[in-house]
Amino acid sequence: MKFGIYPGCSLTGSARDYNESVFALAEAFELEFTQIPDWNCCGATAAHNLNKELSLALPARILALAEKNGLDEIIVPCAACYSRLVVTQHELKKDPELKNRISEVIEMDYKGTSRILNVIEWIDKYIIPQLDAKIVNQFRYKVACYYGCLLVRPNKVLNYDRAEDPQTMDIVMTKLGATPIDYPYKTECCGAGFSISRTDIVSKLSGKIIEDAEHRGADAIIVACPMCHSNLDMRRPDINKYWKTEYNIPVIFVTQAIGQ
Amino acid sequence: MSDFEPKVVAFVCNWCTYAGADLTGTSRIKYASNVKIIRFPCTGRIDFMLLLKAFANGADGIIVSGCHPNDCHYTSGNFHAKRRWIMFKELMDFMGIDMNRITFSWVSAAEGAKWADVVNATVTRIRELGPYVSYKEMVDKSVEEEVKNG
Amino acid sequence: MARIGVFVCHCGENISATVDCGKVADTIGKLKHVAYSTEYKYMCSDPGQTLIKDAIREHKLTGVVVSACSPRMHEPTFRKACAEGGLNPFLCEMANLREHCSWVHEKNELTTEKAIDIIRTQVEKVKLNSALQPIRVPVTKTSMVIGGGIAGIQAALDIANCGHKVVMVERSPSIGGHMSQLSETFPTLDCSQCILTPRMVEVAQHPNITLYTYAEVESVEGFIGNFKVKIRKKAKSLDEKACTGCGLCTTKCPQKKIPNEFEQGMGMRPAIYVPFPQAVPNRPVIDKEHCTYYIKGKCKVCEIVCPTKAIRFDQPDEILDLEIGAIVVSTGFDIKHADFFPEYGYGKYKDVIDGLQFERLASASGPTAGAILRPSDGQVPKNIVFIACAGSRDPAKGIAYCSKICCMYTAKHAMLYKHKVHEGNAHVFYMDIRSGGKNYDEFVRRAIEEDYVNYIRGRVSTVYERDGKLIVKGVDTLLGAQPVEIVADMVVLATAGVANPGAEELAQKLHVSYDSHKFFAEAHPKLKPVETNTAGIFLAGACQNPKDIPDSVSQASGAAVKVAALFSQNGLTREPLVAFVNRTAPPMYSTCVGCFLCQSVCPYQAIEREDFKTRDGKIIKTVAKINEGLCQGCGTCVALCRSKSIDLYGYSNNQVYAEVVALLNEF
């Protein structure tokens, strides 16, 4: 079985640490990846905000490249990219006419047969079964599992976990030895793509997410999305300025938690 | 062909379309007099062989009409009629019967005006199609062949 | 030799204005087999009818065609006239010259010709009519009421008070249903138990009512007036005659930690228990699933303490065979329970409860003796939020309908809370207030105007716990969709009313239709709201759809009248326009090949199996047989029958073929 990986742009840049932890984990658990050759950006929020067709064509090219290279299963660590790829697959499956149009735009055959896994699904499927054998240090902390929006929504399209109070990451973290807290902000939005254009909104929304986790005594916030990570972590000074606070709770990628 | 007046037979259920046609009357809505109605308790009772019988006896067009889905007086008779109709339609199509000569519709007891529309539309269409001579020819030929083959 | 009489009506000028009635009568009169043909101004008038009666006798008519208005209008009139003239009424047909001819066409040759064609068709049909006799069906004058909630109680009492026998079957150990769980009732705020308990006792004591509690319907066969019912009386592990209801066993039972169903899980009960103090009958049952003796084989404390030695551990279930004439289904409803609302934390947070749980909290006989206390810590909630439409009108959660009762009970709950916790704040999130009903809207207004309940128009997005409080995030759509956040101590969800578990199974046993939500279906949404599509089975109460007490009671009385009407005669008379399976000489018996496809399409379960046997009892052939008591004459089986073995009186194959031929050919 050949796994493909679609790292997405953030993982080669601002979320380099996430990328490194994913690859480190794969190595430790003897899982081999093939990067989808010559992958491009999925278009993210910008594309679907401004141009629907483009927002489908960019992910379609990625999926077509994967198919071309015989990668049936693709791991997508970035929740935002994951959402874009799955939504594209869904939309094109629903509308054969649109599928033909997009195939024509990307000048490639597109079948839509790849299985797209998010990072939790990947961990659950390939890491957890051999976790006991490999784990060095238990992650004995109280954690707030923050899923963000795009890992669970749109629920009927992604068909992954439940939209309200999801549990998959909590289960993974429990298996690592952590104690997940009851956390109502699990799927509240961090401000997403407004990181640069509306830092005030990001500070406001991410601030609430951090405040509740701190208030409930979590030692760390666990995330599975580079965008959430950058908003909760990199934007911390802005958040603290906005709320006049001094939050210092760490934000850790789920893959880093396993690698600890 | 301009003075051709088609013969159209309507097979209708008692509770919806027959009552709907009564309402057309009480509303004094005029429609083509070419159509003549045969009453059934339910579209579920209509044996589609009757359609062939009607064509064989010189009908140029046929209307089958009953209660709207879910409105059947007998709960599900129209549903069974529809199911059988789907099968029968294919069979008739296969046999070479001109499906344009058959109208299948739902007319409720409250749709007097709709009944007039259904009749007029059917009569106009059949008038354009002309007399259904090919059916008679088809039957005659098959009878001939049967006789020939003993 | 057929002798048909044709009577052409002018209907004043309604027919004669566009149809040349004289010509019609003349032309028809010349047809073969038409012995008499005439015209008259008003056929339905007394002289008109006399004309028909006289002609029948004078011309020895064997069939009559009245050519007038729609048969849907006057068929019964003219059939009656024929009967009075000495002709079997089913030998009379009508030709619809008015609605289907004179009123819808212009005055011309073609219209008159069409009138002639219509009559000719009916003449050919009536020649093939058979003289039929009305079908008589015997009726067993005992009814069965399934479900002993308020609807069942009302129906049973009404039928019993008409002097007829009633068997009431109740699944749980006591009658009373959901109404017995309620605190006070809208719009009068009278205590539910106070008005219900006397009715329950009346049921138990009524000489015409036999009550079986802890019993379920096992099977139902037969048809209107003649149902054969099997009832399973589950073992109560008790000799009910010996038991005095002293209650000693229930206090001594060592197993005390079973969630109490009656208290909606907010209290505990022992394994031998009476569901609630006012239960009828007031006798305990042993819950075998939780009883230590049944689980581990030892204990028997109840047996030891029982002063009358009434405990029977080895009691088996009992099956009763009953002959029943009519059935009232009143099995009630349920509400949506836990995990239906993860965004509201229902089932996760103890202080997020449903409406029935609130009823128990507010009930003087409930687990808190009527004090409104949070389940988590027993504190009085200072801020309480009620969420209406929790699940109702929510197609995304599979329930598109309005549960109808929640608006009113939510107003009542808020009011009861304010009456008990004067310093508290009650908030109600609602989408619409549906308070149609006598004194209903006034009641809601009272909650708002006099008890200062804070009504907020908007749905709640999420509820979560923080520091022992419940954070309710909603919106006020009347303020331009302004977000509203309330820090509450307790949240009450008006969860959707749904069909009872087991409703589907019961509907199948009864051969009664049900809708996609498993609520029982009425025969007609407007004109037959208490009938089902199976003759002799009626509906009462919330098993049909969520209903409040007044509606349930009214419908129950309606159902009772249907039963009483059925029982008011010694038998049942039905129109004989039913299907029949042909019979031929042995050894064939019938052309029916016994495929029973007809059985699968019959909406009335009117098709039975009939065995033909040799003298020594060996079955030679099994064919279909129509139960005339059940058949409604739709004819679906006739059209479907592959061997053409079934036919329908009044619309026989010969008749409709004759009609088609007559309509299209000139004789």
Next chain:
Amino acid sequence: MSHSEHHTERNSLAGSIESKVDVKAQKCYQCGKCSAGCPVADDMDLPPSVVMRLLQTEQPDNDDRILRSHSIWLCVTCEMCLSRCPMEIDIPSMMDYLRQRSRSEKKVNKKARNIIAFHKSFLNSIRFTGRLYELGLILDYKRQSLNLTQDISLAPKMISRGKLHLFPTMIKGTAHIARIFKKTSN
């Protein structure tokens, strides 16, 4: 013949949303659950449920208000509204459509300038390189939004942590990407 066949031609915004993105504004019964759960509702001039109501009126003035609103640009596509909507109305897809209509009709709200500038910079970045060039994006955004001083302090830290590349990574299929952009730019 079903009743739905008797529809008259609708020229309203709601009508085009129905035909283009298969979202039926008339389904909304104004419960407000979308606005209640929307993380940015209190910053919006028109919370989502109000947008739905305005659409239902099918009045040109109201359609115009929507297309000129700040709200449609503040929507972060977190999908909470759709996830909780009892009528399963796909507001996020509808918002995408409204944004595109707002731009094509040149009715974009002034306050949304920064947001659009960012989106444009983002797409510009991938148009030429195939992947996001974060530093390029920030510089281009600063040029477009004239927001020159923002995040100046972040950059050196990120560059030193290897999180911000000084030069873009070019994929091989840049010409391919450029064609995709061209074909979809209508």
